[in-house]
Amino acid sequence: MDYQTLLVSVTDKVATVTLNRPDVRNAFNETSIAELTLAFDELGHDDAVRAIVLAANGPAFCAGADLNWMKQMAGYSDAENQADAMRLASMLRTIYYCPKPVVARVQGDCYAGGMGLVAACDVVVAAEGVNFCLSEVKLGLIPATISPYVIKAMGEQVARRYFLTAERFGALDAKRMGMAHEVVVPEELDATIAAIAKALVTNSPNAVREAKRLVREVSGMPIDDAMLADTAERIAAIRASGEGREGVASFLEKRKPSWLT
Structure with a gap:
């Protein structure tokens, strides 16, 4: 516009x-x-x-x-x-x-x-x-x-x-x-x-978005059981995501990830 x-x-x-x-x-x-x-x-x-x-x-x-x-x-x-x-x-x-x-x-x-x-x-x-x-x-x-x-x-x-x-x-x-x-x-x-x-722009778009949210939501919070559970849930979810799987696979296969092609 x-x-x-x-x-x-x-x-x-x-x-x-x-x-x-x-x-x-x-x-x-x-x-x-x-x-x-x-x-x-x-x-x-x-x-x-x-x-x-x-x-x-x-x-x-x-x-x-x-x-x-x-x-x-x-x-x-x-x-x-x-x-x-x-x-x-x-x-x-x-x-x-x-x-x-x-x-x-x-x-x-x-x-x-x-x-x-x-x-x-x-x-x-x-x-x-x-x-x-x-x-x-x-x-x-x-x-x-x-x-x-x-x-x-x-x-x-x-x-x-x-x-x-x-x-x-x-x-x-x-x-x-x-x-x-x-x-x-x-x-x-x-x-x-x-x-x-x-x-x-060379990093995973989804990971960048989630990393930005991570800083915003974790900053200043106490490191207690709820925090441990929350951060564990976040890493588990991103590992299972499409870009998470693609990023690890591309690294192991020594090729560019799909978001760079």
């Missing part, structure tokens, strides 16, 4: 969703929120897509919420404000629960809600010189809807500082605290993203 705020393309089983409002530093409004939700829902269920890259045009990755949109929200009723916030929360959840792996290509500054977008992704690659900031408290707001994802990414103790101070921090600090997996010079950003995407 035609998007007003995004560019979407698919090449070699990798979809690229590009934020395309560079004139407002890719800040999101009700249209971009709806389009991101739709794009990730559709791509997540497209068998031709094995991985998704979330990118942005212009000097900034995402500045958070569009100020004109926020000004408009000031006149909303309580019910309208809640409904609007739920649309943003649903968009972030759609990205986080997307069955396909999502790689964030952070080429420019990432503020406020933009950090929620990044934290909802599975792999984050940032260019050197990029700044991050949870700036909400400067505007009398709080990073509420993005908090589940950002706190998972940076940890509670680090979040205590940056949620409260609204200090900027750089890409290397983001890597140190867990917000970014890789920090590269801008000239190497595309090559790094391409290498990660290639690794993702």
Whole structure:
């Protein structure tokens, strides 16, 4: 479909969703929120897509919420404000629960809600010189809807500082605290993203989907009898699956698995 705020393309089983409002530093409004939700829902269920890259045009990755949109929200009723916030929360959840792996290509500054977008992704690659900031408290707001994802990414103790101070921090600090997996010079950003995407699309699609779900559902759970039973059930099921059987057989027979042919 035609998007007003995004560019979407698919090449070699990798979809690229590009934020395309560079004139407002890719800040999101009700249209971009709806389009991101739709794009990730559709791509997540497209068998031709094995991985998704979330990118942005212009000097900034995402500045958070569009100020004109926020000004408009000031006149909303309580019910309208809640409904609007739920649309943003649903968009972030759609990205986080997307069955396909999502790689964030952070080429420019990432503020406020933009950090929620990044934290909802599975792999984050940032260019050197990029700044991050949870700036909400400067505007009398709080990073509420993005908090589940950002706190998972940076940890509670680090979040205590940056949620409260609204200090900027750089890409290397983001890597140190867990917000970014890789920090590269801008000239190497595309090559790094391409290498990660290639690794993702060469693996079993079903195993990648189940591995993503495994991390999400096992993280933070106690290692008790229920956990042992759950993980045993998961490995037994994947061993008996079509791709599980094919993967083991292709390895033993020294041939490519069917998902690479």
